[in-house]
Amino acid sequence: MLPSTFEDYLEAILTITENGGQSATSQEIAAALGTGREIAETTIASLVEEGYLERATGDAVRLTEKGSSVASVVARKHRVLQCFLTEMLGVDADAASKEACTLEHDISDETIERLSSYMDGAQSPPGRMGRCRGRDASTLLLDCKEGDTVRVAMMRGPRRHRRLLDLGIFPGEIVQIRRKLPNNSVVVRVKGCDIAISPEIAASIIVESCPP
Amino acid sequence: MRFALIGNPSVGKSLIFNQLTGLGVEVSNYPGTTVELQRGNTCFQREMVELVDLPGVYSLEGSSDEEDLVRRFLEQQDTDAVIVVVNVTRLERNLYLLLQVAEYGLPMVVVLNMADEAAKQGIEIDPDPIRDILGVEVVQTAASQGKNIDRIIPAALAASQPSMVEIPYDHHVEAAVRSLGKMFGADRKESVRALLGFGDNPELLEAARTIADEIESRHRMTVAQIIAANRHNFAHRIADLTVKGETLLRQTDPDSILTRLIPGMPILLGILVGMLLFVFVAGSFLEGLIVEFFNVFVLQPFLALGLPPLVEELGRSILLALQAGLGIAFPYVLLFYVIISVLEDSGYMTRAAFLADNAMHRVGMHGGAVIPLTLAFGCNVPAIMSIRLLHSRRERIIASFLVTMVPCSARTVIIAGIVGSFVGIGAAFSVYAVVFGLILITGLVLSRVAPGERFGMIMEMVPLRWPDPKLVLKKAWSRLSEFLFIAMPLLLAGSVVLGLLEFFGIMALFEAIVEPYTMALLGLPGYSATALTFGVLRKEMAFETLAILAGTADLGAVLSSLQLYIFAVVTVLFVPCLATLTVLLREVGSRITLAITLYTVALGLLIGGLMFRILG
Numbered sequence: 001m002l003p004s005t006f007e008d009y010l011e012a013i014l015t016i017t018e019n020g021g022q023s024a025t026s027q028e029i030a031a032a033l034g035t036g037r038e039i040a041e042t043t044i045a046s047l048v049e050e051g052y053l054e055r056a057t058g059d060a061v062r063l064t065e066k067g068s069s070v071a072s073v074v075a076r077k078h079r080v081l082q083c084f085l086t087e088m089l090g091v092d093a094d095a096a097s098k099e100a101c102t103l104e105h106d107i108s109d110e111t112i113e114r115l116s117s118y119m120d121g122a123q124s125p126p127g128r129m130g131r132c133r134g135r136d137a138s139t140l141l142l143d144c145k146e147g148d149t150v151r152v153a154m155m156r157g158p159r160r161h162r163r164l165l166d167l168g169i170f171p172g173e174i175v176q177i178r179r180k181l182p183n184n185s186v187v188v189r190v191k192g193c194d195i196a197i198s199p200e201i202a203a204s205i206i207v208e209s210c211p212p
Numbered sequence: 213m214r215f216a217l218i219g220n221p222s223v224g225k226s227l228i229f230n231q232l233t234g235l236g237v238e239v240s241n242y243p244g245t246t247v248e249l250q251r252g253n254t255c256f257q258r259e260m261v262e263l264v265d266l267p268g269v270y271s272l273e274g275s276s277d278e279e280d281l282v283r284r285f286l287e288q289q290d291t292d293a294v295i296v297v298v299n300v301t302r303l304e305r306n307l308y309l310l311l312q313v314a315e316y317g318l319p320m321v322v323v324l325n326m327a328d329e330a331a332k333q334g335i336e337i338d339p340d341p342i343r344d345i346l347g348v349e350v351v352q353t354a355a356s357q358g359k360n361i362d363r364i365i366p367a368a369l370a371a372s373q374p375s376m377v378e379i380p381y382d383h384h385v386e387a388a389v390r391s392l393g394k395m396f397g398a399d400r401k402e403s404v405r406a407l408l409g410f411g412d413n414p415e416l417l418e419a420a421r422t423i424a425d426e427i428e429s430r431h432r433m434t435v436a437q438i439i440a441a442n443r444h445n446f447a448h449r450i451a452d453l454t455v456k457g458e459t460l461l462r463q464t465d466p467d468s469i470l471t472r473l474i475p476g477m478p479i480l481l482g483i484l485v486g487m488l489l490f491v492f493v494a495g496s497f498l499e500g501l502i503v504e505f506f507n508v509f510v511l512q513p514f515l516a517l518g519l520p521p522l523v524e525e526l527g528r529s530i531l532l533a534l535q536a537g538l539g540i541a542f543p544y545v546l547l548f549y550v551i552i553s554v555l556e557d558s559g560y561m562t563r564a565a566f567l568a569d570n571a572m573h574r575v576g577m578h579g580g581a582v583i584p585l586t587l588a589f590g591c592n593v594p595a596i597m598s599i600r601l602l603h604s605r606r607e608r609i610i611a612s613f614l615v616t617m618v619p620c621s622a623r624t625v626i627i628a629g630i631v632g633s634f635v636g637i638g639a640a641f642s643v644y645a646v647v648f649g650l651i652l653i654t655g656l657v658l659s660r661v662a663p664g665e666r667f668g669m670i671m672e673m674v675p676l677r678w679p680d681p682k683l684v685l686k687k688a689w690s691r692l693s694e695f696l697f698i699a700m701p702l703l704l705a706g707s708v709v710l711g712l713l714e715f716f717g718i719m720a721l722f723e724a725i726v727e728p729y730t731m732a733l734l735g736l737p738g739y740s741a742t743a744l745t746f747g748v749l750r751k752e753m754a755f756e757t758l759a760i761l762a763g764t765a766d767l768g769a770v771l772s773s774l775q776l777y778i779f780a781v782v783t784v785l786f787v788p789c790l791a792t793l794t795v796l797l798r799e800v801g802s803r804i805t806l807a808i809t810l811y812t813v814a815l816g817l818l819i820g821g822l823m824f825r826i827l828g
Binding site for chain 2: 087088155161162163164165166167168170171172173178179181182183185187191192193194195196197198199200201
């Protein structure tokens with residue numbers, strides 16, 4: 001098993017190259033990990049030596065096949081853990097991401113598999129879970145278009161917005177987007193009443209499309 | 213006998229209350245809160261019945277002041293029956309509150325209001341399912357036509373049994389209710405409320421919390437969510453049984469124009485500017501009439517009496533204060549309140565809040581802040597009181613700063629009376645432009661520096677309707693009387709003190725001392741400083757005082773246009789008036805009040821000084 005810093009590097013390079021670009025420069029990598037450029041370069045050098053990375057043009061590097069497989073395993077662990085922390089435990093998204101970054105290195109492959117299938121099976125009442133296979137797969141009420149009819153799947157920070165519950169916006173309820181301003185304030189129709197919602201609150205409501 | 217009216221906001225509760233009690237309504241603070249309750253009496257078969265109009269709420273379990281008040285009121289159980297008013301056009305959502313109230317176990321009557329609206333929308337209502345499921349009397353009414361209102365009190369008098377309805381909860385919640393019942397002997401209502409974190413038995417609450425955590429971990433939904441969902445679903449079932457044959461007669465939807473950016477935004481701006489313009493023109497006309505009338509029929513006859521100088525000075529001060537008070541209260545404050553009440557009662561205010569949400573976010577608040585900011589044009593005092601509808605302290609602090617800077621009707625008098633009459637109407641509007649610009653900058657800065665977290669807006673767009681003229685006038689009148697109650701005594705006292713200081717020559721001394729400073733800083737004569745100081749008591753007094761001290765009402769003859777303009781700008785910005793300071797202290801505390809005071813004084817002097825340097 002690689003030391004956790006090496007895994008972090010590979011994961012960071014994977015993210016950078018996934019977001020466009022064939023290769024990652026040491027500067028980008030250092031910025032993504034929040035370390036100094038010199039330290040980054042030393043680590044990159046040893047990763048190249050070990051055969052996880054290969055040199056591209058200039059000081060840029062890209063993942064070898066070997067490096068790529070390690071990186072995607074780590075990235076998947078990160079996703080599963082983050083999904084578990086945010087969706088099941090209700091940990092704040094940023095904190096969950098940080099937490100996932102430390103946990104991902106020590107957790108065994110088997111536990112990750114079990115955790116992942118546990119979350120898959122946990123969809124007992126359909127639609128209660130936000131789908132988060134990819135990191136951004138869930139739709140927010142904020143992203144819906146005017147006229148859409150959607151089902152509320154989950155609400156982040158359920159204790160904060162008691163009024164939403166009292167007005168009838170709770171997991172499982174079907175709402176219709178009546179109006180959406182360019183600045184993302186929305187009006188939704190629920191139980192025959194129109195409710196105006198600020199963008200930051202609409203961003204905390206996760207929805208899924210519902211069959212018409 | 214005492215009955216309480218309870219219901220969602222804008223279900224016609226106030227209208228029913230009004231029709232049942234007529235005038236002679238007593239408005240009182242409920243102990244421990246600043247939310248007001250209306251109480252009124254009505255007679256039925258020679259028996260006195262007291263009615264309490266509780267504020268409109270969506271739930272009994274929220275954290276707002278209103279919900280807290282209604283909850284505590286019901287807990288006291290000193291009501292003979294509750295009358296739950298339900299808007300049948302929004303039956304399902306209204307039934308949610310009805311079910312919560314039913315759980316309290318007080319005798320109750322259900323009023324299915326707005327039967328006429330429902331008929332118009334093609335909704336047919338069968339009251340029997342509600343009667344059967346809840347086991348309570350149901351009255352169908354149309355308050356706007358006064359239909360069946362007379363059946364409410366007899367039904368309430370006859371109501372002796374609480375509703376026996378049991379909302380079917382999730383089986384985990386039911387199990388929790390059973391075990392809490394076994395362990396602590398708590399009844400169903402107590403157990404459910406303990407699971408939601410309400411109650412006064414610490415052991416019960418502790419046990420309920422443990423169980424609630426357990427349920428939450430199993431469901432991945434909070435207990436509050438589960439219970440709310442169960443209630444909503446039960447309400448949905450009842451609504452399905454009650455609503456027969458819903459033929460959707462689609463009417464024209466005014467929201468299709470009101471809540472779109474175009475033309476919604478221009479309409480909103482048009483309404484605000486139109487409101488200002490109307491009060492400006494109509495107000496100054498009426499004020500002129502009142503002041504003139506007072507001069508000819510009260511002030512001049514009094515001065516003609518030839519009383520001893522000290523008595524005459526005192527009397528003159530009191531009469532001047534009365535004149536100023538009446539001259540501002542009726543034309544300006546009342547007009548503003550009538551317009552604002554129309555906007556509120558028609559439901560337009562919620563559309564304005566929605567449209568303004570983005571703009572209000574820029575200055576660190578949410579759309580709801582439109583309401584205090586608009587109220588502030590009438591008088592800052594009720595506006596400060598209404599900042600409670602903002603959730604976080606951060607928003608309340610920002611709102612209190614901005615509200616105190618909004619030119620209220622008293623400051624409108626200054627702007628109209630000094631700048632409008634002696635400099636020009638364009639200049640008068642430029643004062644507004646300057647003040648609005650400063651409000652915007654203040655908001656932008658405060659939204660960066662004010663501590664605390666942001667909350668968003670969750671607001672029901674209440675149905676649009678024609679406001680009831682009687683209710684509008686009543687609301688405007690009660691706000692006006694609030695204004696008179698706070699302002700008049702201050703005005704009288706201030707005026708007398710001013711008169712005495714003037715009489716004994718202390719004023720002249722003060723003016724001689726400050727004159728060099730005011731001349732150097734603002735280019736204004738010493739007596740203007742006195743006028744500014746008295747502006748703290750009541751803003752419009754600055755105008756009156758200036759006229760008195762200048763020795764003429766024709767201010768244009770003694771002061772230059774620039775001096776008048778600077779005086780008006782400084783007065784408008786300078787320190788909120790005493791009444792506003794009093795409510796500020798109560799609402800946001802002494803530190804913020806002090807900060808607002810210092811900020812506005814500094815801002816007023818700074819802007820005045822800059823204008824003097826640049827334009828002078």
